[in-house]
Amino acid sequence: MRDYRKKHQGARVLSAGALSVALMVATISAEAQVWKSGDASDPDAGLPFEVVDVCPEEGDGVEIAEGCEQTGEYITVFTGPSRYRGNIYEIAQDALLTEFCMQLNIPNGNAVDMYFNVYESIDDEPGVYTKIKEVIVRVTGTGQPIYYCSGEFVDENENPAPVLLLAGKEYYVGCAWGTGAQVSYGRDNRSYPRPFSVGQTLGLTGGTGNPPLADELTLNAASSGAYSLRVCIRQQGVCCVDDVCAQEFAEDCAGQFTAPGVSCEEALEYWEQGCPLPEGACCFDVGCTDNTNQFACEAAGGTYMGHFTTCEDNCVQGACCFLDGSCIDATTPAHCASLGGTFRGEDSQCATVFPRCGNGSCCRTQGCVDDISRTLCTSIRGTWRGEGTNCDDLNPHCIGVCCWDFGCDMLSPEDCEQLPGHKFYGYGKTCSDFPSPCSEEVQYGACCVPDGRCYFTSDFTCALLDGVFTPNQQCSEANCPPQACCYDDGRSCAEMSVFDCERSGGTPGGPGSTCGTVDCADGLEACCFFNLSCAELPRSECLANGGVPLGQGTTCETVDCGDPVACCLENGSCTTLPPFECLEAPGIPRNKGVLCQDAQCELPVPACCFDDGSCADLAEGECFALGGRPQGFGSSCSTHDCTINCALVDRVKAKCKERNGKYTFKVTVLSQLPSGTQVVILLDGGSPVTGTINNRGKAKAKWGNVAEGEHTASLEDCPGIRGSATCAP
Numbered sequence: 001m002r003d004y005r006k007k008h009q010g011a012r013v014l015s016a017g018a019l020s021v022a023l024m025v026a027t028i029s030a031e032a033q034v035w036k037s038g039d040a041s042d043p044d045a046g047l048p049f050e051v052v053d054v055c056p057e058e059g060d061g062v063e064i065a066e067g068c069e070q071t072g073e074y075i076t077v078f079t080g081p082s083r084y085r086g087n088i089y090e091i092a093q094d095a096l097l098t099e100f101c102m103q104l105n106i107p108n109g110n111a112v113d114m115y116f117n118v119y120e121s122i123d124d125e126p127g128v129y130t131k132i133k134e135v136i137v138r139v140t141g142t143g144q145p146i147y148y149c150s151g152e153f154v155d156e157n158e159n160p161a162p163v164l165l166l167a168g169k170e171y172y173v174g175c176a177w178g179t180g181a182q183v184s185y186g187r188d189n190r191s192y193p194r195p196f197s198v199g200q201t202l203g204l205t206g207g208t209g210n211p212p213l214a215d216e217l218t219l220n221a222a223s224s225g226a227y228s229l230r231v232c233i234r235q236q237g238v239c240c241v242d243d244v245c246a247q248e249f250a251e252d253c254a255g256q257f258t259a260p261g262v263s264c265e266e267a268l269e270y271w272e273q274g275c276p277l278p279e280g281a282c283c284f285d286v287g288c289t290d291n292t293n294q295f296a297c298e299a300a301g302g303t304y305m306g307h308f309t310t311c312e313d314n315c316v317q318g319a320c321c322f323l324d325g326s327c328i329d330a331t332t333p334a335h336c337a338s339l340g341g342t343f344r345g346e347d348s349q350c351a352t353v354f355p356r357c358g359n360g361s362c363c364r365t366q367g368c369v370d371d372i373s374r375t376l377c378t379s380i381r382g383t384w385r386g387e388g389t390n391c392d393d394l395n396p397h398c399i400g401v402c403c404w405d406f407g408c409d410m411l412s413p414e415d416c417e418q419l420p421g422h423k424f425y426g427y428g429k430t431c432s433d434f435p436s437p438c439s440e441e442v443q444y445g446a447c448c449v450p451d452g453r454c455y456f457t458s459d460f461t462c463a464l465l466d467g468v469f470t471p472n473q474q475c476s477e478a479n480c481p482p483q484a485c486c487y488d489d490g491r492s493c494a495e496m497s498v499f500d501c502e503r504s505g506g507t508p509g510g511p512g513s514t515c516g517t518v519d520c521a522d523g524l525e526a527c528c529f530f531n532l533s534c535a536e537l538p539r540s541e542c543l544a545n546g547g548v549p550l551g552q553g554t555t556c557e558t559v560d561c562g563d564p565v566a567c568c569l570e571n572g573s574c575t576t577l578p579p580f581e582c583l584e585a586p587g588i589p590r591n592k593g594v595l596c597q598d599a600q601c602e603l604p605v606p607a608c609c610f611d612d613g614s615c616a617d618l619a620e621g622e623c624f625a626l627g628g629r630p631q632g633f634g635s636s637c638s639t640h641d642c643t644i645n646c647a648l649v650d651r652v653k654a655k656c657k658e659r660n661g662k663y664t665f666k667v668t669v670l671s672q673l674p675s676g677t678q679v680v681i682l683l684d685g686g687s688p689v690t691g692t693i694n695n696r697g698k699a700k701a702k703w704g705n706v707a708e709g710e711h712t713a714s715l716e717d718c719p720g721i722r723g724s725a726t727c728a729p
Contacts, residue, residue, distance in 0.1 A: 086174015
């Protein structure tokens with residue numbers, strides 16, 4: 001065994017610095033009082049004191065070494081020079097003292113030589129202690145009660161040299177400071193002795209005098225309290241060398257070492273066969289360790305999974321996802337649930353989970369959408385099914401309004417298709433939400449929606465849009481709530497419906513606006529151009545010159561054309577992008593100051609193309625129900641061509657990617673088709689997905705969980721244009 005008793009008295013450790021923990025101090029009584037104690041051994045009897053309430057914040061400013069134990073508290077505080085103070089500990093089992101810290105308050109900026117002392121009791125001489133360790137540290141005060149530490153005890157070669165504390169002995173552990181050092185120290189007022197990890201704390205002690213202290217001191221423990229110290233202890237444990245068990249420290253064990261503090265007797269009660277002790281998997285809330293015995297596992301805060309087990313077979317762990325998109329790897333299901341997360345399955349990993357953390361599935365009129373956030377799902381009028389859900393595994397599947405020959409039921413699209421005369425009208429509503437959901441004679445009329453606009457549509461679609469429906473009425477006749485309407489002449493404002501305002505060339509001021517609350521700004525507004533320059537122009541002139549108007553009341557002084565605005569994307573979702581990046585997305589930029597939740601991104605009546613090349617302006621739900629393809633934001637049959645010129649399609653590029661054993665098939669259509677053109681892309685002749693040509697002539701589509709093997713993508717309108725890729729490991 002190593003000689004831990006080698007003394008290095010007087011070793012000056014100026015480089016160790018004072019490890020410190022910043023503490024918040026709230027003085028309860030600033031008025032000095034005189035300490036009265038019934039214990040004759042109390043070194044503070046008759047001294048002035050004050051009472052403070054200190055709440056230590058672990059890890060604030062310093063990392064106290066693992067295995068350090070707090071004794072005493074900083075409550076009753078004394079101040080003075082030329083003193084030594086500490087606690088006396090009675091040791092019941094051999095242990096190693098690696099360092100200790102004392103909570104002191106030194107005036108801000110004052111440099112003090114602090115002496116850290118350890119004394120050991122002398123056999124047959126009660127109350128007499130001999131010095132076995134002294135370390136001097138130059139510390140600088142902060143004006144706060146913080147922990148000043150000895151630093152790890154080392155020998156003359158700077159190698160670790162902990163102090164051996166022997167069973168049956170008593171030890172004084174404390175600090176000393178000299179003349180001119182006004183040091184404050186604190187204690188609790190509880191009665192002692194009290195249990196300590198390797199014995200018991202007998203109480204506090206101390207005296208007056210300048211350090212260095214004598215090699216021998218006469219000390220008596222006062223049972224009226226203990227000073228605020230942290231002592232860092234390493235204990236012996238079971239050391240198995242072949243079949244022989246002995247009590248050793250970890251560094252002295254030539255065989256298998258268990259957790260500190262375990263005796264051979266305890267080990268034999270645990271494992272009758274004796275040494276060596278069996279090992280297995282140790283599962284933590286986060287992480288797992290193989291080849292660990294039960295003592296070591298439980299001491300580390302883990303769950304022992306049994307003898308000869310392995311992490312791979314016994315510790316169920318995976319990714320734990322949260323709504324904010326954050327994730328913790330290697331987490332147990334129980335720990336994940338306790339944190340409010342969603343456990344994504346055994347062996348799952350944050351980097352590869354699908355859907356991504358914070359995302360899930362969204363039921364929409366067009367079907368189920370995977371890997372989407374709750375906010376985005378809500379913004380596109382979908383029903384979010386929860387974090388971590390995906391369309392393939394939903395139970396029950398997305399259900400919505402299904403009309404068939406015998407009435408209306410809430411069914412999934414798949415179940416609805418099995419019924420005679422079926423029409424699936426989408427999610428987010430119930431049969432009772434509509435005046436005549438399954439009537440053969442659908443009513444049409446004016447629909448005033450919450451943003452003030454009016455659409456001529458069916459009663460069913462109006463209900464989907466949360467609008468007010470008036471049957472057999474055109475929007476020109478509708479009594480939608482009026483709002484301010486500004487004109488380009490800079491002098492005119494009128495209050496009218498959005499329909500009448502836009503038809504007459506004006507710019508609506510927004511729901512609830514009046515001419516008294518809206519400044520039409522002389523008919524001018526900030527207009528941003530592609531080079532990020534800005535001009536103040538009437539809205540119509542801005543659009544005619546290829547600019548992006550940012551709304552009534554904006555000026556070039558109040559906007560930056562590079563700042564993001566609410567951007568409505570082609571799938572009905574909203575994000576924030578600079579105006580021209582939004583156009584390239586492709587998307588539609590909203591006015592300056594409009595938030596995504598107010599952007600009303602999903603236009604209700606786009607052009608709807610049918611297989612025969614015909615077109616009708618229909619809401620997305622009706623378009624899909626009738627077998628059509630909605631053509632996206634701002635489209636209308638008056639401007640949209642439902643036929644595709646295949647000569648303008650260059651090629652279809654396909655590729656397949658594997659992740660966690662699942663394949664995703666991705667397709668890019670390369671073309672010279674006009675931006676906004678909708679193309680239907682087929683996978684192996686079916687599974688249609690509608691893509692939109694962007695301003696670079698590209699449209700994209702993807703399919704998840706496809707089977708292994710070769711797959712072909714083609715355009716429904718141009719079947720001869722194909723692209724293939726193989727899904728393989």
